Amino acid sequence: MSGRGGGAGQRLAARMVPDGWEPPQYARVKPRLLAPLAGEVVEIGPGAGINLGYYGPGVRWTGVEPNPHLHERIRRGAARAGLSARLIPGRAERIDAADSSVDAVVGTLVLCSVADADRVLAEVLRVLRPGGRYVFLEHVAAPPATRTRRAQDVLSPVLRRLPGGCRYNRETGAAIARAGFGAVEHDGFDLPVSFGLELPHIAGTAVK
Ligand SMILES: C[S@@+](CC[C@H](N)C(=O)[O-])C[C@H]1O[C@@H](n2cnc3c(N)ncnc32)[C@H](O)[C@@H]1O
Known part of the structure; x- marks a missing residue:
């Protein structure tokens, strides 16, 4: 994974990944996105497996998780x-x-962590069957010149050096839009974080 620290960094990053509690905003959108999936499902960056309880019983699940811890x-x-x-x-x-x-690729809060989001999206498209869907929930960069975006721009170089390597200001919505999917649909919501800031998110599907 990106972020510094090698094995020790990965161990620390693993401790920071939740497998139980998640914000109600996430828990509200995930059933609609994940429960209808069936067949071969690849989840990229599943972390500790926080999404596993949302899938239906017919899913054959493969996780692509670089952190062995x-x-x-x-x-x-x-x-x-x-x-x-x-x-x-x-x-x-x-x-x-x-x-x-x-049949489907799932990624939640992962495109902020990968080294090359465009490359990952190209791989998602490659492995999906025609008509297959990429399901995503990601935090994204706030519009330029907003208070949130200024905070994201300041925090991002710091956070990407910590275990987990999160790019707080990555323009992930734009990356998904230009990746070459046939149809992209998503809703947006803001998640209150520290210092009165609200972190913009997108959650939806892109069909190959
Ligand atoms: C912020 S955590 C999100 C975990 C989980 N998906 C969730 O929603 O809580 C980011 C995850 O992406 C993984 N990751 C980082 N770089 C990756 C890469 N290049 N390919 C796949 N997974 C990656 C990390 O190891 C970590 O498990």
Whole structure:
């Protein structure tokens, strides 16, 4: 994963990844996005497996999670959810799956962490079958010259050096829009964070 610190950094990053509580704004949108998925589903950057409980029983789930310190938590979560789960330890910039072989790719709060979001989105398109869907929930850069964007621009160089390597001001919505999907639909919401700031998010689907 990106972010500094090698093995120790990954261990620390793994401790910071939640597997239980999440903001109600996330819990509100995820059932609509994740419950209808079926067949071969690849989740990129699943963290500790916080989304596993949202999938239906017919899903064959593969996680692409580069932080090995999260794998045991994912396996336990998959067993609790009654899902057949497979883990790939690589990065989403190069997904170990054949072209057009997957019904859905899921990523929540992950494009802020990857080294190359355009490359990851190209891989998502490659592995999806025609008509397959990319399901996403991401925080995004606020519009330029807003108070939130100024804070994101200041915090981003600091946060990307911490374990987890989050790019707070990444223009992820624009990256998804230009990636080459047939149809992209998403809703937006703001999540209150510290210092009176509200972090803009998008949640939706893009169809190949
Ligand atoms: C902020 S956490 C989000 C975890 C989970 N998806 C969630 O919604 O809570 C970001 C996750 O992306 C993973 N990650 C970082 N770089 C990655 C990459 N290049 N490919 C795949 N996953 C990556 C991290 O290891 C971490 O599990």
